[in-house]
Amino acid sequence: MQISENFRWWRQRFSDGGGELIEYYVEACENVPAWLESNFNDLRGFRDELAAHIRDSSVGPFPSETQWSTDEYLRGLWFDVFGAEPPPGDPYPVPRERWGRHRMTTYLRDIPYRHPERVGPETLEWMAARGITFEDLAAYREPGADVEYSRPEPAGFRQRLDELTAAGKRSGPAEGERADEARADLLDAQRSYRDTGHTEQADAVDKILADREPRDE
Template sequence: MTPRTENLRLWVGNWFDDQGDPETYVEGCDTAPEWLADDTDDFRSFRDELAAHIRDSSHKPLAGNEPQWINDEWLRNLHYDLFGPEPPPGDAYPVAPERWGRARWTPYLLHNVGRSDETSGEGAPAWLRARGLTYADIDSAPDSEHFRPEPDGYQERLERLTREGARPAHPDEPWYDQHAT
């Protein structure tokens, strides 16, 4: 199991609450290339741990009792907002790279990207350039989404990952009593 480290907890908790404070979320995404280059406060370990949690469905950062799938999808969006379209290694449900921005929106796109440089945050032009997107691309597909519906077989996969010890069980999951450690 990838334990949730204090490093990951503090990166996500301090910077990436898109509901309560979009401003810090956006600033974090704009600063990510710099943090990555300098490995500021173990940012690279954070990136790797984030990818592992997405692979194993082993983290639930959202407030309230949101299903694991919603948390996974939120983490995929965060991964894209920070690191770009390459799916995290081992992701069983990767988002096709060409969908990002066009048919898949994220907190960064929601909060910081308008229809021009003037109507977007100051970091948006560089962020879009790094991802090969233009303003005309954004939301150009009619079925644009930010969370996909839970795929068939996902619950079986969760149960297996829990049984194999790759992820913790949560009280709202049917196998909690069986697999809780």
């Protein structure tokens, strides 16, 4: 599936600019119910296209990522923008109970969970619609918590990509052009963590590396 100009426009709108535009990202996510009702700038079309891209892995891998980790990022975007119900047709939906307590998103990351009194009504409404509690966010940050940055690439995923490519539903490689460099950087970080006694961080990097590896059937 080709990426439309409408999709590109909304992807830019739902971007935190590497953390520098988080306020605009949060505001955009909170405006979604009203925008959907009026179909502002064809937001419904973006919703349908995002679901299709997740289903068919048709947004190519980001430069430093694999196709799987790119798809996982888009699942987080879907959660932030459209809610906890998985996108229609998603072959690998994230279980609803994983969000917040075990799995973080751009929107969730910025909620001041230690100070609920600082949380505005729009955020409370957003959280309630997704079943997220302050206890979930606190549990995510507990030492040794069961957290995931993404899930392990499923067995047979690369074969699925080949089939989708052959069917004309996607194009491109299974990994971005700088994915190997990213692996090397992660290995360097892991060694540094171990050398300085930061074993928990080193183990977290180990999990990230393992999750990026392809798995046979």
